[in-house]
Amino acid sequence: MKYGFVIIGGGIQGCATAWQLADAGEDVLLLEGGEIASGASGGFGRRGVRANRRDLRELPLMRSAYRLWPELDERLGIGTGYERTGGLFLIEQEATGTRGGLVAAQAHAATQNRFGIRTEVIGRDRLLELEPAVGPAVRAALHCPLDGTADHTAATKAFAEAARRRGATLREGCHVTSLERSGDRITAVHTAQDEGFEVGTAVLLLNNTGAADLLRRNLGIELPVWRTFPQALRVIPTDGPPMSHLIGHDHRPVSLKPLPDGSVMVSGGWRGRWNAGLQRGEIVEEHVRGNLRTAYEVYPCLEDAELAVADAGTPESCSADGIPVIDRVPGSANAWVGTGWAGHGFAIAPAVAESLASWLRTGTRPDDLTPFSLARFGPAPHGRPAVTDPA
Numbered sequence: 411m412k413y414g415f416v417i418i419g420g421g422i423q424g425c426a427t428a429w430q431l432a433d434a435g436e437d438v439l440l441l442e443g444g445e446i447a448s449g450a451s452g453g454f455g456r457r458g459v460r461a462n463r464r465d466l467r468e469l470p471l472m473r474s475a476y477r478l479w480p481e482l483d484e485r486l487g488i489g490t491g492y493e494r495t496g497g498l499f500l501i502e503q504e505a506t507g508t509r510g511g512l513v514a515a516q517a518h519a520a521t522q523n524r525f526g527i528r529t530e531v532i533g534r535d536r537l538l539e540l541e542p543a544v545g546p547a548v549r550a551a552l553h554c555p556l557d558g559t560a561d562h563t564a565a566t567k568a569f570a571e572a573a574r575r576r577g578a579t580l581r582e583g584c585h586v587t588s589l590e591r592s593g594d595r596i597t598a599v600h601t602a603q604d605e606g607f608e609v610g611t612a613v614l615l616l617n618n619t620g621a622a623d624l625l626r627r628n629l630g631i632e633l634p635v636w637r638t639f640p641q642a643l644r645v646i647p648t649d650g651p652p653m654s655h656l657i658g659h660d661h662r663p664v665s666l667k668p669l670p671d672g673s674v675m676v677s678g679g680w681r682g683r684w685n686a687g688l689q690r691g692e693i694v695e696e697h698v699r700g701n702l703r704t705a706y707e708v709y710p711c712l713e714d715a716e717l718a719v720a721d722a723g724t725p726e727s728c729s730a731d732g733i734p735v736i737d738r739v740p741g742s743a744n745a746w747v748g749t750g751w752a753g754h755g756f757a758i759a760p761a762v763a764e765s766l767a768s769w770l771r772t773g774t775r776p777d778d779l780t781p782f783s784l785a786r787f788g789p790a791p792h793g794r795p796a797v798t799d800p801a
């Protein structure tokens with residue numbers, strides 16, 4: 411079978427891009443090795459849709475994401491669980507390293523506002539009006555009223571279902587093992603189930619932690635990315651979630667999200683580890699304790715909360731400079747890769763998909779994807795010369 415666009419990976423990136431392309435009338439096949447939303451786009455809880463203190467190179471995408479998220483339920487015809495809760499980045503210290511603390515807050519707010527991300531610095535009195543249970547050490551916050559959260563599993567499945575309705579073919583249990591190449595084009599992909607699919611226009615490696623391996627084994631290309639296992643906890647406070655906003659912190663590794671069932675998701679940079687025997691990520695007890703401690707240092711009433719879930723099973727890709735790689739594969743005229751999301755690839759996914767689909771259909775890279783080029787890692791880093799766009 412031959413398809414115009416073959417997408418590898420059924421997470422939020424693959425499904426959102428499949429929907430964009432199918433909605434534009436393109437012929438799309440998406441191949442997912444497990445089930446839709448079984449990677450980083452799956453699992454319990456919610457994901458932050460956050461611009462606050464995001465890498466500046468991602469802010470143009472995030473401004474588009476602010477526009478897209480509130481429209482999605484209606485455009486997809488299925489709920490994504492998106493909610494505009496507002497986001498707070500809590501500050502305790504006068505100065506944190508070279509980039510944070512009270513001394514840096516106004517500069518961060520001004521910069522984010524210049525990128526179209528509404529941001530204000532608020533003092534403790536105003537903060538207590540918004541978040542009465544926040545701990546005594548917190549002195550101020552960066553407030554982004556348009557930040558929020560969404561149900562990542564629901565959103566990914568909503569994109570998948572909407573893509574299907576627009577005519578895309580989505581296949582689960584199809585693990586891509588090889589890419590067939592002729593000259594500078596990928597002509598077909600093959601799966602572990604011994605199926606082959608011809609590629610008409612382009613193939614997209616949107617399979618997150620699987621992308622680097624596929625490129626290394628098939629094309630000898632090394633991407634500057636690796637895999638980690640983010641830790642996420644669900645705790646049940648005695649009196650319901652003490653916060654109503656998406657919460658981040660200036661110097662403590664903690665992120666807090668109120669969940670609809672009255673529990674709280676606790677994450678924020680703590681990691682699990684790979685268990686080779688089980689072939690999956692697992693928690694590290696000490697990191698669970700550390701993450702809980704940071705949570706109640708910020709919200710003291712969480713000290714009595716009951717730990718209900720601790721998970722580090724879903725892998726995520728990271729890159730050498732902390733922002734993703736979204737680019738044409740070096741030396742290939744018709745293969746694209748998106749990976750290295752570094753723990754914040756969910757919020758921008760609708761905007762990435764919109765821009766990536768435009769690039770694929772017009773042959774011109776949109777400006778908001780320029781920062782994610784592989785060229786930023788140095789000249790010809792992967793040993794193969796880039797070729798010009800086919801269009």
Ligand SMILES: Cc1cc2nc3c(=O)[nH]c(=O)nc-3n(C[C@H](O)[C@H](O)[C@H](O)COP(=O)(O)OP(=O)(O)OC[C@H]3O[C@@H](n4cnc5c(N)ncnc54)[C@H](O)[C@@H]3O)c2cc1C
Nearest residue numbers: 419421422423443449450451458586620751754755756757
């Ligand atoms: C605990 C946790 C908390 C997070 N919090 C946030 C947050 O608050 N805000 C935010 O913006 N982001 C957050 N992220 C990051 C975000 O979830 C990810 O960046 C995003 O989901 C990546 O989407 P994806 O589609 O690229 O990858 P995935 O969802 O991992 O999808 C890739 C898919 O490809 C499939 N696959 C792999 N190899 C192959 C192959 N060879 N053939 C076929 N299929 C293959 C996998 O099975 C998988 O389903 C968090 C991540 C985690 C794990």
